[in-house]
Amino acid sequence: MGVESQRIEDFRLTKEPYYLPLGNEVELFEAAYHGGLPVMLKGPTGCGKTRFVEHMAWRLERTLVTVACHEDLTASDLVGKYTLRGDETVWQDGPLTTAVKSGGIAYLDEIVEARKDTTVVIHPLTDDRRILPLEKKGEVVAAPGEFQLVISYNPGYQSVLKDLKHSTKQRFVAIDFDYPPPDAEETILKTESGVDDDVAAKLVKIAEKVRNLRTHGLEEGVSTRLLVYAGQLIGRGVTPIAACEATICKPITDDLEMQRSIVEIIATQF
């Protein structure tokens, strides 16, 4: 019986990810990290949560193991399982175990999408025990001081059926994220997509207007990520209106009247 683990160095960031701090989130995260506290990042899609974690992993010089949670994700997928390799039964560490053993940052993205039994697995890692029991292996892995657990979730997606249990929520330090203020968003756009001041300002203006529709049939406002995509398309020669329709309008709604109103908003700027 052998043990396999993913190469931890594969999870080390070699280049600083661009992140523009919008408040005290960097200080909060650092304090939580040094205190051994798990962190929960809350905010809408595409507002920079994942980029923030990457930035912090680079800043703290830690490896970052990211798990995109989904409804078929089991506790074994996270922790590890026995697999057959020829005639031998091999234990394969899951991404969470890999992160714990290496003292890196484990980032469970959209944790609420995972099955309920999966979320319970992380509980011993989130209190003062800081351990990860590997039940199938009959082993307990103690997390080193450098390890940190980070989860993210989007409160806008949650419902009665799909929400984090309070017993889970109350184990984390929460950092709220939202779309950046206009000036900051313009800076982000210019940096990420290379558009000029004018285009950046117009894209941000469009986003600001479209986000006003969030309570009028639009589930989520247009994200900073989509604005970056729009900027990138414009930078590659796509006309601004076509770029905005493809990135800002069509991905966020299938409602034709909503789409038309967004197109009109775009037309007010370009």
Added chain:
Amino acid sequence: MTFGPAVGNVGMYVAREMLAAVPEDQRQAYLRMVEEISELKYQLGVEVARQLPRLLAEHEPEAVARYLDQVRQVAAVGWKSGVEVAKQLPDLYEAPDEQLAEHYVDIIADATKGPPEDTETAQLAEELVELERELREMEPKVKRAQELKSLLAARDRRDEKRRKHAVELAAALPPILARLRPRYRPPYLAQVRQVAAADPEASLEAADTLLDLLNGERVSPEGAAEWVARGLEVLERNKEVGRGYFRLGSKYALQVLDELKEGLALKSVARVLKLYATALSGHDVAIRGTNELQAMDVYTAEHIVLPPEMRFFEDDERNFTAYKVATAHGAGRIEFGTYGFTLTAVPDLVADLRARYPEGATA
């Protein structure tokens, strides 16, 4: 066996055995006699055909002729008595008293004929026949009279209904006229007058519908006239369908209206404009038509009031742009608080301006 051309229908009364019993040289005469007597009454022919073979065989032709005369004599006053006499006479001829048969015939003939006053019965019968003939002749006239009666009754009911609807129209029209925009009164009255003349019930429907169409500017006065003209054609063909037309209850009425409609309807783009204005202003904006002004307080909510139809341009795209410009204008007023201005805010505003631009300061 053949009977020859004089026999006619006599074969119906003469059985083969009867004819066979008649001497061959007398058969033609036999058949002729039977035929002649049967012309008086079928039953007489049957009985005479039965008795004649015996008479022809046993008596002289004069006796046979007398038999036939006596039968005819009695049958003339009553055919049933004639049949009975035709049956009994041959036996009476056998009696020793030759006068017996003659007396018998007289008695039966008198008995059948009855007393002289019975001529009155015959007259009555004749009169009855005449009357019945006249009644038969009258039948088509009676039928026509009944038809006319029903027709007049239906017309009377229709006129009654018409008068009733005219009264209803008299009550309904003044409040409608009060709601009608003054500039639409002349065309409105002209159209309602036409429909009322054709059918007051339909005019009740038309009065309401035309009010909405004109006040709501869904059609021009010329369009309304065309819509009414097409409705009158429908009304002429079928009253019920025509009334449905004037209450906009038929597909055709809506189709005609759609043809006559000019410009872009607000309701078809209201949601897009609402979302547009909401996005621009950041406020929950409602889009209302000018035809809805009575149903809302424009100063208490975030409304943008627009015409129900936009017909500045030929094409819908530019009409939509016109709507969009008006919407953006309204959204700007909502966003920057034009309608939120209150007098209580004036002192603060003045103080603010005074602080910003102190007296004696130069630009």
